[in-house]
Amino acid sequence: MANSTQQSSFKVYLRLLRYVAPYWGFFAISLFGFLLFASTQPMLGYMLKFFVDGLNNPDASLFAEVPRLQEYAWLADLKLLQAVPLLIVLIAVIQGAGSFLGNYFLAKVSLGLVHDLRVALFSNLLTLPNRYFDSNNSGHLISRITYNVTMVTGAATDAIKVVVREGMTVVFLFATLLWMNWKLTLVMVAILPVIGVMVASASKKFRKQSKKIQAAMGDVTHVASETIHGYRVVRSFGGETYEQARFLGASRENTAKQLRMVKTNAVYTPSLQLVIYSAMAMLMFLVLLLRGDASAGDLVAYITLAGLLPKPIRQLSEVSSTIQKGVAGAESIFEQLDEAPESDEGSESREHVSGKLEVRGLSFVYPGSEKAVLQDVSFKVEPGQMVALVGRSGSGKSTLANLIPRFYHHEQGQILLDGLDVERYRLRNLRHHIALVTQHVTLFNDSVANNIAYGDLAGAPLGDIRRAAADAYADEFIEKMPEGYDTLVGENGVLLSGGQRQRLAIARALLKDAPVLILDEATSALDTESERHIQGALDHVVKGRTTLVIAHRLSTIEKADLILVMEDGRIVEQGTHSALLKANGAYARLHATDFQDKSVTRTL
Structure with a gap:
């Protein structure tokens, strides 16, 4: 069972990485930058060898132990006194350049990925059948586009940043340590299986908890969305206390689940650190015991480089939680993207x-x-x-x-x-030939004209829009508005009365001028005066339709x-x-x- 879960996680992660493919150029530059950064870590540590040795003899040549370079006079004359400070500055410059290239270009990849996934999810929403919206609440759908996507990009980009930068740092440090003293270095390898077991057990917990957190975040968004959309009903029926309790419950549940993940992480990180530092303690004991004829500079450099290992190893182990959060988010995203679009097996079109x-x-x-x-x-x-x-x-x-x-x-x-x-x-x-007006009018936070000339009707001449509004008896209140047809109507027409919203919806249907008109309780929100106007309009609008x-x-x-x-x-x-x-x-x-x-x- 665990094996199949890992397999599915791997498949989800591979699918996620395909979204990075269009940005492979930026990604390659970023990886090069992180490689540069990682390569400087052992260099800085190794500088301590020259510094400590230079304390005894500052006039010693930097390349005294490299016979091949002695033929170059300027290199042979390069003393530790001048070389060590210059090399530290040079290494810092290389490290800074690598860090900039890595972080900046990975950010371009990350932001591009966020954009692509959000657009893919939103575009997918526009193709899904009605039954999908009937069975999925809007809060969870919105949370998927906002919250889950950010979790996913952490797995696809930030995790790779840590794997490459810290992974290569470990490789370079380890290679340098092997070169300096391979026997001592092999002692550290013994601790790796213990770290591996700890990472594997924590990964399962992180993924399970992350799924619960994402579902709880959807509940928070859903309650907030419902309350915002229905604020008039909430206020008129005294629902403030109920909605506050409902939101408080959803938010507390989310907080509790977040805390569980923090607790797992809080126990896991110091435990891993204890294991790593125990290995370091053993290493220092062995260094003192087996120092042989190594110089003080060699020993200080070795201990320093070994001391640099725990941090990148810890960060590599923590990347598992980032990946598991991302995989959990990606599963919900791909679940929606894999939904079959609205069925359209028709093959005929009629003008x-x-x-x-x-x-x-x-x-x-x-x-x-x-x-x-x-x-x-x-x-x-x-x-x-x-x-x-x-x-x-x-x-x-x-x-x-x-x-x-x-x-x-x-x-x-x-x-x-x-x-x-x-x-x-x-x-x-088919829908081109049908105009629909329902009881629940949907208007957009746009101008009156753009709400009437919506979708396929966008760009219709203002004269046609005015005629449709006049036929729906909407022009009388539109003309009185501050900016006429350019007046913004607010979210879902909140600045208009029910009757006015309904007349705009009817005007939209009339502008479409479709041969089939469906009025589903279309006059329900109209007062008697408005209904009389609409009835007069319908008398001549229904002719030939x-x-x-x-x-x-x-x-x-x-x-x-x-x-x-x-x-x-x-x-x-x-x-x-x-x-x-x-x-x-x-x-x-x-x-x-x-x-x-x-x-x-x-x-x-």
């Missing part, structure tokens, strides 16, 4: 459609559910007709409206647009060419307003209970 709509034997069950939301629904709508869907909440009206633009995939029955099954249309082409209306307001329904009465996912009655009232069936009962009060209000 124009008349709007003839026919539904045959349509049944539908939501994914993961067993209860049928629609059962054997059939009806026809001719181009230019208005059809109203009525029924109690949960009768399947909105589901039917969502199946026409293929927000969900149906498997039983057919939905035909101009005689062609909607499944055979290319998805983008197939309109599907889901509404409770009698004023909208009574003008429909066809009314479909739905109960428990079935059409139990269909006909015109007057015919259905005469039939004295389900529609007549709905009319008497649900619509009567609204009808009285409308006539007042």
Whole structure:
């Protein structure tokens, strides 16, 4: 089991490193810089040999022990007195250059990786089917783009920085120690298996704890996001204490999980350090015991270089936690990126459609559910007709409206647009022919004009935008705004009333000028005056356009060419307003209970 986990971690990490591939040039420069930096570490330590030896004889030649260099007079004359300070400055310059190259170019790789992963995640969100958003809360999705990505880049870049810089430092130091005294150096090797066991056991804990931390961070983001979006409801219903307690609980849970990881790290690091320093103590004992004929400079340099080893070894061991955090974050990121995009198996596109709509034997069950939301629904709508869907909440009206633009995939029955099954249309082409206005209006923190001319409509002439706004009776309040059509509406139109937001959404649908118009409770947020304006607009807008209306307001329904009465996912009655009232069936009962009060209000 542990082996398969390691294998999957390795695969995830390799996949993560593929995102570094586009930056291989910067990465190579960075690695070169770290190699330079690592190579200077033993050089600085070795300088102590010359310094200590120079204390006894400052006029000794630096290269006295290198016969080949004696033929070069200036090298032969180079005394320890001048050479040691100059070499220390030179080594510091090389070390600084290496550190700059390594850190700066690795930062370019790291920031590029953050950008690429965030863009990949966001672009992926735009292709995912509706069911994915139904089963994943927004807080966790946002946390993935913000928090998890930073954890991942730590594993892909910072970890590599430590592995290369500290790893090469260990290699260079170890090679120098072997060269100076191989017998003593081999004593240190005995401690490596103990370090390996400690690293392996800690890695499992780090990864498990990191997954929990990331999930808890998603909960914190989710609670905050919900409270921010629903702040009006929170305040009007006195939910401040409840939301504060909910956020406090999520934050405490996150803090507790973070502390568990810190505790693991806090126990692990000193334990490892104790093992390393125990080895150092043994080494110093052996140096004093087996010093032989080595000079004081040799011994000081050896002890110093050996003393430099614990720090990079400790940092190398700690890199495991960074990698495990990154792997845990990468798993959640790749889990989303591996989600199948919204299905689009259609192959046909039509430039124009008349709007003839026919539904045959349509049944539908939501994914993961067993209860049928629609059962054997059939009806026809001719181009230019208005059809109203009525029924109690949960009768399947909105589901039917969502199946026409293929927000969900149906498997039983057919939905035909101009005689062609909607499944055979290319998805983008199908939605090009349909304009949708829902009860829950979505507006963006942009100008009024850009909210009406959104998406494919962007760049539409201002004259067309004004006409659509006038048809939706939105121009009257837009003209009164401080900057007219250039006024910013705030996040989700927070600066507008419910009726104003709804009229902007209708104006957007009218500007699209699609042959099929779906109004899902589109007039629910309108006051009586606004509704009267919209009703006047709809009278001429629906001409030549197939309109599907889901509404409770009698004023909208009574003008429909066809009314479909739905109960428990079935059409139990269909006909015109007057015919259905005469039939004295389900529609007549709905009319008497649900619509009567609204009808009285409308006539007042």
